[in-house]
Amino acid sequence: MPRDDPNKRFLKFCVPIHKHALNGNWPAAKRILDKQNELKNAAIANGWHTLLHISAGANQIHFVKELLKMLHDNDIALQDANGNTAFCIAAAVGNMKIVDLMLKRNPDLPIIRGALGYTPIQNAALQGRYKMAWHLYDKTIHCFEDNDWELLFFACIYTGIYDLALKMARGRNALAFARDVNEETALHLLAQNQMPLDSCCHCLEHDHHPIMTNPGMKNHVVFQLVKFLWTTILDRHYTSKDELNEIINKPSQLIFDAAEVGNFGFLSELISAHPSLIWEMDSKNRTILHIAVLHRHASIFNLVHQIGHIKDVIVTFEDEDRNTILHLAAKLARRGQLELVSGAAFQMCVELVWFEKVKKIMLPAQIKSKNSKDMTAEELFSNEHEKLREDAESWMKKTAESCMLISTVIATGVFAAATTLPGGTDDTGKPNYLKKPSFLVFAISDTFAFISASTAILIFLSILVSRYREYDFYKSLPLKLIFGLITLFISITSMMVALSTSFFIIYYHGSMWIPSCITILSFLPILLYIRLQFKLFSDIIYSTYYWKTLSKLGKNMIYVLEK
Template sequence: MANYDHILKCLPIYKAAIEGDWETAERFFKEDKRNLNARITYETDTTLHVAVGTNSSHRFVEELVELIMDEDPQMLLTANCYGNNVLHYAAMVGNTRAARLLINKYPELAQISKPNGHTPLKLAARYGHKETLCYLLQVTNDVVGEDGTSPYRGHDGADLLTLAIIADYYDVALYLVDKYPDLVTEKNIKSQTGFQILAAKPNAFPSGMRIGFWQRIIYSWIPVNREKALESPVTRLSRMVTTQNRYKAGYGLHVPFWSVLHYLAPRIKYMHDCKVMHILTEELVKHMCSTVLKKGNHAIAWDVLGTTLRTAVTHGIYELIEECIHQYPGLVWYKMGEFFLVLVAIRQRQEKVYNLVYQMSGHKVYTAIAWEEYANNDTALHLAARLAPRHRLNTVTGAALQMQRELQWFKEVENFVQPSYKEALNDENNTPRMVFSIEHKELLNEAQQWMKDTSSSATVVAALIVTMAFAAIFTAPGGNNDNGKPLFLTDATFILFAISDAVALFSSSTSVLMFLSVLSSRFAEDDFLYALPKRLTLGLISLFVSLAATMVAFSATLSLVLHDEIQWIAAPVIMMASVPVTLFLLLQYPLLVELVRSTYGRGIFYKQNNLLLH
């Protein structure tokens, strides 16, 4: 068993390195020069390892490096038990200042890899330190080392590219692809290309953004200088001091205005950074695809681009698929297991990928053809009839809307395929409609229960409003005169009360009728496509109108009764009355918008742009 007693004797140096206390450490080094390279931790780290790893003891590191250079520069090559030298530590913690110092003193450090093949360059990418990574890109040479590898070739180069993409450093990835084109077709240690990794990152593309209507408008307005956004990160290194100003080079003409907004509204800065990222990924996809095709090797192109499309379909990144097919139309026929592109999009419920058929010529009729060897002899319509993957179902709120989305997919594919498919039998002797009923039996029950629960709860509220609105008109505020007429009949505020009370009564009655029609429905499958969502939408809108009208009637009544005694009562009453109306709107708005969009909107199937693909 190894003896580690010497570690305890080195504790003062260990603490001094962590705290940046150079004066204390200097005394130990003057007493015994061997302490300069002593192993002071269980992992056999030296004092310089510890100091560099803090990423804060900068003066300590500078003084210690000067002593080491005077004593023996070879000490900088000392590795711990894991094979990490001090530059590896600097790369892992993002200590760019120490990395610059070490490279200036001993340039060969940049080329030294660990026993597992990780260079400082790859470690900076793996641990997500962009500034350090960009600096190491400048100083790491494309030379073959003693182990016969280069940081920019083979598996090591592919690892570097994939790690940059994983870390969302798309400008770095674009720089690598431009300078070392062979990396596009190289595979990393997991047999994946950088293109495949990119195809698994939907958030890097506009279609993967989850932002609302107003945010999309702001996104479209934000100015971005495309030329500066595509600038090499290596040449931009001097301006990349912090994460905050990393992408300032991407601003448009209104720099002061948008700079102020970035500080006042962090969400705008986020959308600006996303827009820059989308420009980079768009350019990266074009470069990678064209680079593969320029090699002139169909086998490589078919493998790299085909496997990329297979991943992209699963994640719904239609922008990447569109560009690849635009450059090589034949990829439409790349076989992904048992299916072609469009059939996989149907099975995975990726509507934006499926919509690419609207950008095809008459050849699109062949994309839904089912071959004999397909599993269970399913046609395209059978695939649409099967239950969507759970993660795709959950993109829609509520079981009823999930059922509606499934019906929309079935109807869309039914209109797309050839007529003979509509009654075709698979190996289980089931037609597509039979498959739909079997696969969606549980979802149908959940949708029925969801509709009943929602309608029952809303019916109670609407019925209470009907009762209050009906009774309120017969108990007019202020009372009646001897002729039975309200005392405030000629007052404009009373007219407001009467009108709002009538609106509350009529709209709440409408709401009750809509919800009762839902509760008394037969809940057949096709009812969830249009009839039930329409009734629920009208019921919720009527309920909101009745609630708002009730609050207006109450405010008018209170103002009539108290305005002679407390004249200032109107303003605070109106503000307080708006609270429940606002809460109802905020709580029910997402569901209402989704109902309206899915029932009355243009739908999820449409032509996304005018680019002809095939």
């Protein structure tokens, strides 16, 4: 092989220095550069990446700092095969220190475009680098063209940098009407928003003039952005229904997108500014109340408490298959909504709660109306929930059988303890420790354990012999299970107390550390029971009393700000 073979030189120098750059090993890289100085600005990897590209992408701050001392200003602006400078990469990974080091050497780096013609701030925004996007904003916008504004604006919407998007929209109202590559406006994207509201993207670090939104909710910047965009659109097209419909209904009907995902805050802003949207219908002749029922969004459904007699008109609407809103409540909820509670029995309970609450707002004549398949809402409910009812029956039986077995074991054990008294009896059959306080505690706790265990057996037996009709899961079976688990807990607790006091009686004249340790250890099964059954208890209570969620007024969707 020739002495200057490029493959050999690549393996001998480029590969090692590449690894040193990734690991931030500057001393080792410096030794190679002392021998091969031309590598400091050469393309040493596929894609024409230089040492600066690699170390900046790997967040190696010290390595970049030392390397910059060896580079000329022109070297810092070198681009890879995609057109990205090292500054573009540093902005995309969000390393503020590296970005500032490069800016000191070349202030024009923020306006050098990279891959696809994107500026570094656009790369940072697409990666969700909140602080970096703000850091580069004022350094970049002076070179922006109209297309750049839209690219950055939508990048901020995609990744949740809403306060920067709001700042841009305030400065350029035309962004409210802009559409992305999918022909969606910012409002279409925000309608489908399901991002948690506790993320940093919703804070207002840079805004000292917040827009007031629904006073019943936190003044999140995402809702401020929605309100600003919507009011901007209304200011221009409020009197032109056709133009307004063109904006909010193409490519999809955004209020129904929001209703489908349960975006209460979004709908609150739109409907409060334009209440006529309550009457809007989708392509299947359904209003947002129909969608809220179909997708089980209680916060949106509670709008019925605000609109008075309007709901009496809306509930008469039928979709293209002649389904009333009660028929939609009769359909099986989507998997994601069902799994808000665990266990088929409780899912069945929540479904029944929904069906009953919607039935209460229906006109009596419509409750028995049939759809295009000649089915009433109740018949549709039975048909849609048959598999869920069977699963609920199976789950309830297995749970009752297991709990009944445990209750039987406890009842047997405490009954045996009551007949063989701790400490024994004298010749007349009188307990030797009858007058001791510990014996009294034992007698009471043992009796409580037996009675509660026996009660639990009867409750779980009543569950086992139930007919498991649909409406048995509405309240009857969940309440029985609650009382059964409570009595089982009482029996376990009482049994542990009886066990502890029996040892105090037996070792009364001996080593007191033995009953003391046993007493402490006896609380472990109680704590374990609470820990393991807490989720089950919460699911039972949630499903059984879920109707209160659908009955309470909660947050008002339509609001008026007091001036």
